[in-house]
Amino acid sequence: MKRNVLIIGAGGVAQVVAHKAAQNNDLLGDIHIASRTVAKAEAIIESVHEKGAMKTDGVLRAHALDAMDSAAVAALIRETGSQIVINVGSAFVNMTVLEACIETGAAYIDTAIHEDPAKICETPPWYGNYEWKRRDRCREAGVTAILGAGFDPGVVNAYARLAADEYLDTVESIDIVDINAGSHGKYFATNFDPEINFREFTGTVYSWQNGGWRSNRMFEVGKEWDLPVVGKQKAYMTGHDEVHSLAANYPDADVRFWMGFGDHYINVFTVLKNLGLLSEQPVTTAEGQEVVPLKVVKAVLPDPASLAPNYTGKTCIGDFVKGTRDGQPREVFIYNVADHKEAYEEVGSQGISYTAGVPPVAAAMLIASGEWDVGTMVNVEELPPQPFLGLLNRMGLPSRIKDQDGDRPLEF
Amino acid sequence: MKRNVLIIGAGGVAQVVAHKAAQNNDLLGDIHIASRTVAKAEAIIESVHEKGAMKTDGVLRAHALDAMDSAAVAALIRETGSQIVINVGSAFVNMTVLEACIETGAAYIDTAIHEDPAKICETPPWYGNYEWKRRDRCREAGVTAILGAGFDPGVVNAYARLAADEYLDTVESIDIVDINAGSHGKYFATNFDPEINFREFTGTVYSWQNGGWRSNRMFEVGKEWDLPVVGKQKAYMTGHDEVHSLAANYPDADVRFWMGFGDHYINVFTVLKNLGLLSEQPVTTAEGQEVVPLKVVKAVLPDPASLAPNYTGKTCIGDFVKGTRDGQPREVFIYNVADHKEAYEEVGSQGISYTAGVPPVAAAMLIASGEWDVGTMVNVEELPPQPFLGLLNRMGLPSRIKDQDGDRPLEF
Numbered sequence: 172m173k174r175n176v177l178i179i180g181a182g183g184v185a186q187v188v189a190h191k192a193a194q195n196n197d198l199l200g201d202i203h204i205a206s207r208t209v210a211k212a213e214a215i216i217e218s219v220h221e222k223g224a225m226k227t228d229g230v231l232r233a234h235a236l237d238a239m240d241s242a243a244v245a246a247l248i249r250e251t252g253s254q255i256v257i258n259v260g261s262a263f264v265n266m267t268v269l270e271a272c273i274e275t276g277a278a279y280i281d282t283a284i285h286e287d288p289a290k291i292c293e294t295p296p297w298y299g300n301y302e303w304k305r306r307d308r309c310r311e312a313g314v315t316a317i318l319g320a321g322f323d324p325g326v327v328n329a330y331a332r333l334a335a336d337e338y339l340d341t342v343e344s345i346d347i348v349d350i351n352a353g354s355h356g357k358y359f360a361t362n363f364d365p366e367i368n369f370r371e372f373t374g375t376v377y378s379w380q381n382g383g384w385r386s387n388r389m390f391e392v393g394k395e396w397d398l399p400v401v402g403k404q405k406a407y408m409t410g411h412d413e414v415h416s417l418a419a420n421y422p423d424a425d426v427r428f429w430m431g432f433g434d435h436y437i438n439v440f441t442v443l444k445n446l447g448l449l450s451e452q453p454v455t456t457a458e459g460q461e462v463v464p465l466k467v468v469k470a471v472l473p474d475p476a477s478l479a480p481n482y483t484g485k486t487c488i489g490d491f492v493k494g495t496r497d498g499q500p501r502e503v504f505i506y507n508v509a510d511h512k513e514a515y516e517e518v519g520s521q522g523i524s525y526t527a528g529v530p531p532v533a534a535a536m537l538i539a540s541g542e543w544d545v546g547t548m549v550n551v552e553e554l555p556p557q558p559f560l561g562l563l564n565r566m567g568l569p570s571r572i573k574d575q576d577g578d579r580p581l582e583f
Numbered sequence: 584m585k586r587n588v589l590i591i592g593a594g595g596v597a598q599v600v601a602h603k604a605a606q607n608n609d610l611l612g613d614i615h616i617a618s619r620t621v622a623k624a625e626a627i628i629e630s631v632h633e634k635g636a637m638k639t640d641g642v643l644r645a646h647a648l649d650a651m652d653s654a655a656v657a658a659l660i661r662e663t664g665s666q667i668v669i670n671v672g673s674a675f676v677n678m679t680v681l682e683a684c685i686e687t688g689a690a691y692i693d694t695a696i697h698e699d700p701a702k703i704c705e706t707p708p709w710y711g712n713y714e715w716k717r718r719d720r721c722r723e724a725g726v727t728a729i730l731g732a733g734f735d736p737g738v739v740n741a742y743a744r745l746a747a748d749e750y751l752d753t754v755e756s757i758d759i760v761d762i763n764a765g766s767h768g769k770y771f772a773t774n775f776d777p778e779i780n781f782r783e784f785t786g787t788v789y790s791w792q793n794g795g796w797r798s799n800r801m802f803e804v805g806k807e808w809d810l811p812v813v814g815k816q817k818a819y820m821t822g823h824d825e826v827h828s829l830a831a832n833y834p835d836a837d838v839r840f841w842m843g844f845g846d847h848y849i850n851v852f853t854v855l856k857n858l859g860l861l862s863e864q865p866v867t868t869a870e871g872q873e874v875v876p877l878k879v880v881k882a883v884l885p886d887p888a889s890l891a892p893n894y895t896g897k898t899c900i901g902d903f904v905k906g907t908r909d910g911q912p913r914e915v916f917i918y919n920v921a922d923h924k925e926a927y928e929e930v931g932s933q934g935i936s937y938t939a940g941v942p943p944v945a946a947a948m949l950i951a952s953g954e955w956d957v958g959t960m961v962n963v964e965e966l967p968p969q970p971f972l973g974l975l976n977r978m979g980l981p982s983r984i985k986d987q988d989g990d991r992p993l994e995f
Binding site for chain 1: 770771778850851854855857858859860862866867868869870872874875876878879880881882883884
């Protein structure tokens, strides 16, 4: 059963999505890429053709679209006959795109939680403020909506589910650790949209501990983790999408997210934040111009997509899941290691974009095959993880497990 | 001979100028304050009345003025019958204000070199690019124009002249050292307009050494100086207005400017500069808005005037002048120490504004008395320093000298 795909967005992640969808266009169908700036979508198409990524002859087309305009999104879904929408545009457009999917019946996939431009860090569970309010309407319309199907959130949610289903009888804690041990050679850059990147870290750090929400400040709680391949790395407890859904689905477990930061990143972040330059609230210049400081910081930073050609090193992202098995304490670490250079050579994006962009294509393929076409709204841990992780093993994001029995590939 | 004064600008320095002009309005005349935002000029007037600063009854009035509009400035000079213009507005308005003075015959005083908003750090001698091109026209019109009559430039130029005239036979080097050992209690703030402050440090550091211009990068050349009152302080060679005129008037001497910076200032500055946030060149946000990053940084930083109430500590600014006397090597340090809290209590501004704002009023009084009414354009070192420094001794900025004979007040 072929399914036409509409990709929304034309950044580094969309580039990966387009390449991977093209590599699998025998299982998917026509591929359309829509962006406010159509030239960016056209550049992606050119890159797909350059790499000869289309598995079979097929449609690959660029469109100009303001994704904040739900009616325009619905019109484009209809015009292109798209049955699956992979939304990897700004996190600000999630709800307008989802509404268009509910209206047209297309399946919806995204990789990041919805954000309101005027708000930073909403009250938990964040999904409850926007996405989950539309769950009943998805069910009534029979619309499959898979939330947060990138790597983190996404694959790490599947890792948590796999650990709970296959390796543990009871789950006490899920600690997701995201380490980028790569180097882009710039003075400073963020690995994805700086606006979204910084917004993640300027608010309260929410974690789920002892059955309730706990608040910390960013960089307040740090811990060194000893990881395969990338070694010992300092990571800080960070607010992150998946904590908000895993806490709902595994309420008896502590759920925390940890992100690795070097001292240089923390210094730059601290300076910008303390000066007020990461604020999403407009300020007025002496000349009377209204400006959102964060958008100016975004404008001066390197385009994340520009980092790819010189990016070297590896990422390691995974879940430490603790609990019991047969009455004994047990811990597993399920993880992936990705390589920036290999990602660039394959799809022209760096490793962070690669890890975020491959999984939603796998999700689309599982919707196309029917395995994940559940006709309602779900977070990834609500879906069977095996077909997803099995596909990712073959699509460039192999999973491994490390536990008392050693460090080995996860096969499905 | 009374002289009506028009003050252009309504920032922290203008506040000091207004208070000091009011304290001496028996020697000056009507006082007018013009600002783009008339409310800021009105607030200064209110503060002058609160402190009871007017020595005799007289005119003190606020006006709205776009000082970039030379015709409007000339009209206001005529309307107010002003004979002396003290320009302490943005450094971008110097030439439009000077043109209005040449047109109307009013005397002109400023405290900072002219800047073109679109350029950072011009080729030396900077005065040659704008001010000195108008010297002949000032002479022909008989217009007294005193350039750079704040503290630095200004008083330090007079110190250099005094050292050369009174204490040395030959001058080998003039090192101007500016240390602010005060504390404002904020995470980060600049002591005057952040835009002008940062622009000083983002370009090439020009110094005059061995009879030629030498280029360095900011923070490339640092040196610890041992100063009276504030003690040992690290300062960095910095581009600064007075180097450009002193090099012309003392071409046989090395002329360098050194400014004290703490590690925290350097860190914040380095982050902002490396990110491109101190750029005067516009960038375009993802939303298509054209923004000058430096103006946004200015907008998020504390208003320098807001620092005054909690500012404590002292400044020390002076000239180390080396040369020979009677064939023997000799060095003198001529300097002033100012106190932030005392400045605030007297005029409602912090010490940096105080040191910059008192001298141009002294210069105005010397034009009014005729002593400095030279009918042409000059830098401060071209005028007799004694009456200027003598006035400043009595106006709150006493000078001292430290040399082989000890550390003592300079009396005139």
